[in-house]
Amino acid sequence: MVDIATRVYNHKWKIDPIVRSLIDTDFYKLLMCQSVFRNRADTNVTFSLINRTKSIRLADLIDQGELREQLDHIRTLRLTRGESTWLRGNTFYGKRQMFRSDFMEWFESLQLPPYHLEKRDGQYELTFEGKWPEVMLWEIPALAVLMELRSRAVMGPMGKFELQVLYARAMTKLWEKVERLRAYPDLRIADFGTRRRHSFLWQDWCVQAMTEGLGRSFVGTSNCRIAKSRDLEAIGTNAHELPMVYAALARDDTELARAPYDVLSDWHDEHSGNLRIILPDTYGTKGFLNRAPDWLTKWTGIRIDSGDPAAGAETAIDWWTSRGEDPREKLVIFSDGLDEQKIIELYTQFAGRVKPSFGWGTLLTNDFRGLVPDDALAPFSLVCKAISADGQPTVKLSDNPNKAMGPADEVARYKRVFGVGEQEAMEVVV
Template sequence: MVDIATRVWNHRWKIDPIVRSLIDTDFYKLLMCQSVFRNKRDTQVTFSLINRSKSVPLAKMIDEGELREQLDHVRSLSLSRGESTWLRGNMFYGKRQMFRPDFMEWFENLRLPPYTLERRGDQYELTFEGSWPEVMLWEIPALAILMELRGRAVLNSMGRFELEILYARAMTKIWEKITRLRDLDGLKIADFGTRRRHSFLWQDWCVQAMIEGLGNRFTGTSNCLIAMRRDLEAVGTNAHELPMVYSALAPDDAALKRAPYDVLADWHEEHSGNLRMILPDTYGTKGFLEGAPDWLAGWTGIRIDSGDPAEGAETAINWWISRGEDPKEKLVIFSDGLDVEKIEQLHAQFSGRVKVSFGWGTLLTNDFRGLAAGDALSPFSLVCKAVSANGHPTVKLSDNPEKAMGPAEEIARYKRVFGVGEQERRAVIV
């Protein structure tokens, strides 16, 4: 096992680049990328970095030259032969050759497109423009780079023994969480922590701890590189990006209202089984389910990613019942801002009523709260989202208005089209 404190102390980034591979990314990005490559490859998009935690002055903490060096390194990466072989030949969700030959040929020749980086006060403005399949693969590396460089800025001021103690305390903290989770009968939990991790080495350590501590209750990791190296299941399905871009391309209100279902119709053609998971909250869960076609009720389950998670699960259960489906046969994946207490609560509330699973993210792979002076290593809310498609702005409403994004006039239009009324505001931790 890697001595992380020593590696940080002896740090040389050419040995430990923040992003080591094009598959040092979330599995759902590759699944979505293949779908986009098939259905919308000529769409031109812009992705932009959005720091929701304005109290974290990234541009004051992170040297611009170092940031550019890390971003440029990502642009130099391409698939290795071993990575290509793994993607082409491995079994994912019970299916061999998940990735089609035409997509793999394109991916094997890919280099990520250029970026634009400017400083705006205490923050960085980082944008990526180009064809959708290429630009979308910048999201996870960009977030991982900014998160880790912020962590390194804090760690650089620490001495050798301070680093040893910091990581020993962090390891103890994670292990205590894992031992609590052992008490949950029938637990199924995966690592969803790539995008806002403390570092690659730390995420890999957390995954190893989950393997040893939870055994087969640990169902896999969203990180493709770690899944390959640790012989784990790569897990993940799709994200808000798809309906956001499809909706931006809609020519009128009627097409806009259909767009979230058009996304899943395309997905339905490609995937079956546990890959048929609904993410309903992009424009409000309640309205999405009320207007959903009957064939969606037959899908495997739902991922709850914003708003009150218990309320979201209850809404899904009632919807399945109304469509003649048995909720006990359905899977609910909770994935928003989870930590042990919330996992325990949701497991107790919904076990036996539905099949329950958890995607544990930032508070698994980046929980250094209380371990550095002034909470300087506490996680913060950083996202990289599609902000336009073919020149039209994208919008996300979410079940939590604190996560809404897009121009005010377009947010108002989307609320009207999707029938979104008053929403409860919830603090966004990560």
């Protein structure tokens, strides 16, 4: 096992690459990329970095030259033969050849497109423009680079023994969480922590700890590179990006109202009925489910990613029941801002009523809260989102208005079209 503290202390080279592989990304990104490659390959999009935690002034912490070196290094990466073989030949979710030959040939020749970077008011403006399948693959590595450079900046002045103690405390903190979780042997938990991890080495350590500590309760990781190297299941389906871009491309309000369901229709065709998990909250969960076509009730389950998670699960249960489905046969994946106490609380509340599962993200792979002065390593909310498609702005409403994004006039239009009324604002921690 890597001595992480010593490895961090030895960050003295001109560049120590943070992202060393194109598959150091979330599995759902590759699944979505294949769907986009098939259905909307010529769509032009712009992605932009958004720091929701304004108190973290990234441009004051992270050297611009070092950030450019890391981003430039990512543009030199190509899919290796071993990575290609793993993607082409592995079985994912019980399906062989999840990735088609035409997509793999494209991916094997891919170089990520250029980026635009500048400083403004203590923050970095980082944008990516181009064809959707290419640009979308910048999201995860860009976030991982910025999060790890922030960690390096904070830890830079620390000595070797101070780092050893810091990581010993962080390891103890995580292991105590694992010990509390393994009191519930029927839990199903996956690592969803790539995008806002403390570092790659720390995420890899966390995954190994979960594997040993939770056994069969740990079902896999969203990180493809770690899944490959640790012989674990790669976990993931789809994200808000798809309905956001489809909606932006709608020509009128009728097409806009239909866009979230068009996404899932294309998804169903792409995967021949596999990976049938609904993400309903992009424009409000209740409205989405109320208007949903009957064929969606047959899908495997729902992922809850904003708003009150218990309320979201109750809404899903009521919907399935009203449509003649048995909620006890449905999967509910909780994935928003989870820590072990919330996981235990939700599991206790919903076990036996649905099949609860948990995607544990930032507070698995980046919980250094309370371990350094001024809490300078505490996680924060950094995202990289599609902000336009073919020149039209994207909008996200969410079940938590503090996660909403888009121009005010378009937000108002989307709320009208999707019938979104008053919403309860909740703190966005990560």
